[in-house]
Amino acid sequence: MNADTFTSTATTGSVATARNLRKAYKNKLALDNTTFDIPTGRIVGLIGPNGAGKTTALKAMLGLIPFEGELSILGRDPRTQRDELMRDVCFIADVAVLPRWIRVKEAIEFVAGVHPRFDRAKCERFLANTQLKPQMRVRELSKGMIVQLHLALVMAIDAKLLVLDEPTLGLDILYRKQFYQRLLEDYFDEEKTIVITTHQVEEIEHILTDVMFIRDGKIVLHSEMETLGERFTEVLVNTEQATEARALKPLDERALPFGKTVMLFDGVPSERLETLGETRTPGLADLFVATMKGTYA
Ligand SMILES: Nc1ncnc2c1ncn2[C@@H]1O[C@H](COP(=O)(O)OP(=O)(O)OP(=O)(O)O)[C@@H](O)[C@H]1O
Numbered sequence: 001m002n003a004d005t006f007t008s009t010a011t012t013g014s015v016a017t018a019r020n021l022r023k024a025y026k027n028k029l030a031l032d033n034t035t036f037d038i039p040t041g042r043i044v045g046l047i048g049p050n051g052a053g054k055t056t057a058l059k060a061m062l063g064l065i066p067f068e069g070e071l072s073i074l075g076r077d078p079r080t081q082r083d084e085l086m087r088d089v090c091f092i093a094d095v096a097v098l099p100r101w102i103r104v105k106e107a108i109e110f111v112a113g114v115h116p117r118f119d120r121a122k123c124e125r126f127l128a129n130t131q132l133k134p135q136m137r138v139r140e141l142s143k144g145m146i147v148q149l150h151l152a153l154v155m156a157i158d159a160k161l162l163v164l165d166e167p168t169l170g171l172d173i174l175y176r177k178q179f180y181q182r183l184l185e186d187y188f189d190e191e192k193t194i195v196i197t198t199h200q201v202e203e204i205e206h207i208l209t210d211v212m213f214i215r216d217g218k219i220v221l222h223s224e225m226e227t228l229g230e231r232f233t234e235v236l237v238n239t240e241q242a243t244e245a246r247a248l249k250p251l252d253e254r255a256l257p258f259g260k261t262v263m264l265f266d267g268v269p270s271e272r273l274e275t276l277g278e279t280r281t282p283g284l285a286d287l288f289v290a291t292m293k294g295t296y297a
Pocket of ligand 1: 057
């Protein structure tokens with residue numbers, strides 16, 4: 001990729017263009033030649049094991065840390081144009097960051113004060129459909145009500161890029177699902193882009209348009225969700241054909257009851273795999289486990 005390509009992608013509706021990012025902490029290379037592109041109108045899952053560099057990558061995109069390499073976010077360099085950039089970016093860390101003593105109306109005041117594109121009337125319209133009242137304190141709210149408050153605050157910010165770092169940490173599965181569904185239905189449109197990190201892979205895979213796997217500071221897989229199935233296939237292999245299947249070098253395999261084995265293949269033609277057993281596209285969680293094998297070895 002040459003410098004011209006870098007400039008042209010950055011000015012044609014690309015949200016993020018990263019080339020060879022490097023971030024070294026004292027004892028650790030958190031970003032190691034990290035390179036990726038994110039076009040407008042996508043919901044991207046940045047997924048990786050603990051310590052892989054997810055938060056570091058997001059902090060670089062938000063101009064919160066120094067780093068080496070080329071990075072353009074909405075056509076701007078987050079290191080030198082952070083203030084301008086922040087007019088178009090909304091960053092929300094996990095829901096649990098709302099202090100328990102804060103009142104609903106104070107949370108609204110706070111966000112109104114820090115985000116130039118926050119639309120208070122829109123936020124209040126969202127809240128009018130809930131049981132939340134301006135005087136209520138966060139500690140009096142149920143978890144679901146906290147999600148509603150968080151969503152109302154997020155969705156009233158008209159940002160081009162929404163960055164969510166583990167947005168549903170600490171919430172149970174019902175609230176997590178509700179959070180992502182509302183985000184998809186009530187917030188997202190083709191002019192917005194959302195980047196999400198989470199460890200709850202299964203819960204977000206249905207809303208993602210793209211996935212990026214990061215390991216040891218490197219992007220090891222970047223794919224549109226729709227094309228994952230063209231590259232990766234899972235096969236339910238019978239015992240008799242296990243040796244033949246293993247010769248095709250599966251990325252990973254796991255045993256099932258009754259002697260069957262599920263094997264995951266990368267780039268093996270489906271006509272070949274269909275002779276070995278029932279085939280299907282793997283779920284993101286199984287693909288993640290296969291790709292990250294050996295991480296903690
Ligand atoms: N301020 C810091 N000082 C020193 N090392 C750091 C600092 N921040 C992060 N690191 C190291 O950089 C690496 C990447 O950390 P990062 O927080 O980006 O990982 P992550 O993928 O977000 O992990 P997790 O899923 O556990 O939140 C880790 O090894 C971490 O220990």
